[in-house]
Amino acid sequence: MNHPKIGIRPTIDGRWGGVRESLEEQTMNMAKRAAKLIEDNLRYPDGEKVEVVISPTTIGGGAEAAVCEEFFANQNVIGTLTVTPCWCYGTETMDLNPNTIKAVWGFNGTERPGAVYLAAVMAAYAQRGLPAFSIYGTEVQDKDDESITPDVAKKILDFARGAVSVGIMKNQSYVNIGAVSMGIAGSVVNVDFLQKYLGMRTEWVDMTEVLRRITLGIYDPEEFERAFAWVKEYCKEGMDINAGKDFPEIIKRSRYIKDDEQWAFCVKHAMVVRDILEGNPKLAELGWHEESLGRNGISGGFQGQRMWTDWLPNADFTEAVMASGFNWNGKKMPTPFATENDTLNGVAMMFGWLSTGKAPIFSDVRTYWSPDAVKRVSGKELGGYAKNGIIHLINSGASCLDASAAAKDENGNGTMKEWWNLTDEDIKACCEATDWCRADYEYFRGGGFSSHFKTSAEMPVTMIRVNIVEGVGPTLQVIEGHTCVLDEDVHRILDERTSKTWPTTWFAPKIGVGAADSVYNVMAKWGANHGATVEGHVGDRLLTLASMLRIPVAFHNVEEERIFRPHSFNGFGTADLEGQDYRACAYYGPLYK
Numbered sequence: 001m002n003h004p005k006i007g008i009r010p011t012i013d014g015r016w017g018g019v020r021e022s023l024e025e026q027t028m029n030m031a032k033r034a035a036k037l038i039e040d041n042l043r044y045p046d047g048e049k050v051e052v053v054i055s056p057t058t059i060g061g062g063a064e065a066a067v068c069e070e071f072f073a074n075q076n077v078i079g080t081l082t083v084t085p086c087w088c089y090g091t092e093t094m095d096l097n098p099n100t101i102k103a104v105w106g107f108n109g110t111e112r113p114g115a116v117y118l119a120a121v122m123a124a125y126a127q128r129g130l131p132a133f134s135i136y137g138t139e140v141q142d143k144d145d146e147s148i149t150p151d152v153a154k155k156i157l158d159f160a161r162g163a164v165s166v167g168i169m170k171n172q173s174y175v176n177i178g179a180v181s182m183g184i185a186g187s188v189v190n191v192d193f194l195q196k197y198l199g200m201r202t203e204w205v206d207m208t209e210v211l212r213r214i215t216l217g218i219y220d221p222e223e224f225e226r227a228f229a230w231v232k233e234y235c236k237e238g239m240d241i242n243a244g245k246d247f248p249e250i251i252k253r254s255r256y257i258k259d260d261e262q263w264a265f266c267v268k269h270a271m272v273v274r275d276i277l278e279g280n281p282k283l284a285e286l287g288w289h290e291e292s293l294g295r296n297g298i299s300g301g302f303q304g305q306r307m308w309t310d311w312l313p314n315a316d317f318t319e320a321v322m323a324s325g326f327n328w329n330g331k332k333m334p335t336p337f338a339t340e341n342d343t344l345n346g347v348a349m350m351f352g353w354l355s356t357g358k359a360p361i362f363s364d365v366r367t368y369w370s371p372d373a374v375k376r377v378s379g380k381e382l383g384g385y386a387k388n389g390i391i392h393l394i395n396s397g398a399s400c401l402d403a404s405a406a407a408k409d410e411n412g413n414g415t416m417k418e419w420w421n422l423t424d425e426d427i428k429a430c431c432e433a434t435d436w437c438r439a440d441y442e443y444f445r446g447g448g449f450s451s452h453f454k455t456s457a458e459m460p461v462t463m464i465r466v467n468i469v470e471g472v473g474p475t476l477q478v479i480e481g482h483t484c485v486l487d488e489d490v491h492r493i494l495d496e497r498t499s500k501t502w503p504t505t506w507f508a509p510k511i512g513v514g515a516a517d518s519v520y521n522v523m524a525k526w527g528a529n530h531g532a533t534v535e536g537h538v539g540d541r542l543l544t545l546a547s548m549l550r551i552p553v554a555f556h557n558v559e560e561e562r563i564f565r566p567h568s569f570n571g572f573g574t575a576d577l578e579g580q581d582y583r584a585c586a587y588y589g590p591l592y593k
């Protein structure tokens, strides 16, 4: 995986003969502390520590700024954090590279005017059209205080995490396998968005490529045996809702792969799709060099419905294991992978995954259940997080198995973890919490197996959606809330009214903050039929990332004090933060014009 770095620029008062010399050590130490903070707390999605480089010298003016720039130039630096405890010369020390994302931390002491430099250089960044994040602690610190206060640490980490996310996506591919599924607009891939806003290549792969590789045996046969044995042991079969039904002839005739061969087909499908995205050196050993290269895919989706699923097993197993933090080989990095080739939801999954390192949940946003409606059909009251109503998140058969929340935290509570923290017990528990139901043949004539579970813990989560609106461009929706564990009878009654073989997550948005005034309105204002959900209240991280990508946020419930956007955005008006974000994003435009 690509490892974009954060570059630290310690800037300093350039006057030799006392001032500069007295500040050298303090300034360099600030750089080292910031580097340590980032290295100790942030990881790339592959689990490696985020890498930081520090300018070879402190920067007192343009000459040293150029030395730093040259040092960063071939080190894949995506974001620069300028740090200083003192006054420095704004336009002489600023980072003028148009391709890096910028922040400045001005130490809040008062012996030296670090905060004055911060204000001066923020004015310079605003005037030069280079949006930069301003980091300034709320409390005055003593000049020899080597701690980083929590408010400053949060801002440094939010900045660094967002910048690293921008860098990870850049130059990677989104792989659309198939075309548009059932007229779903998010599935009409928008190359301009991927290229100009995310710096990504779009790849198109016809679904016949999957069929070709399965048919000609273009996969690692040893891995297939291993994967198939794992499925037999850990993927137990669930209910078959087709049993006993008398289907019309066209449905009966359409199940092309025999029932007892369906699992083998599904496993091969999953391996082939992974290899298409990532490549696999084994394939070169088998003589398939071109196939072994993969397509540099960081994310992707599979059309499935309907040209594939109308006669072949659906891709639910593939979609579920791609997005999960494990497969038959053990724990592994999740790959954001969209159902119904909904690229915009795949991107939402990718944003959530980059912001957390955790497996993203893909769902249909199926039903708003008001407390009254639940009472009417079940006779019972909703309580706890669910008391204001809930949204039924349920995908058409696929979701990361981590979403069962069968993994346990250190207190024994169900949760979702970064993949590298999953234990063997967690993986086993997620498998045990899931059964695989034969697909509903009325929808999926070709069969396949749906991953069936319910999210069995109350976790803080964030639901995300990327939309494209003609006249605006891409927009983001970000709603924090909790997953709910309902009374068993209520769950059963609600779940059985719908597609009961699919994975269910009950979601209670946090209401009364920002735009989320009611649970109903979260459902009613959602931009499309799908959403992506990740564990944790990470709306603030997503808003910061969106501001870096110049994607305005259309609908969120993140408290104002958690929002961290570039300082120059304030110049676009401060009375209405949503309007400010829209104006600033429109003016600055996409990162890769």
Ligand SMILES: C[C@H](O)[C@@H](O)[C@@H](O)C(=O)CO
Binding pocket: 305, 340, 364, 395, 396, 443, 529
């Ligand atoms: C089976 C159906 O076609 C589902 O796949 C449908 O409800 C959707 O998921 C639409 O997003």
Ligand SMILES: [Mn+2]
Binding pocket: 339, 340, 363, 364, 395, 396, 529, 530
């Ligand atoms: Mn769907």
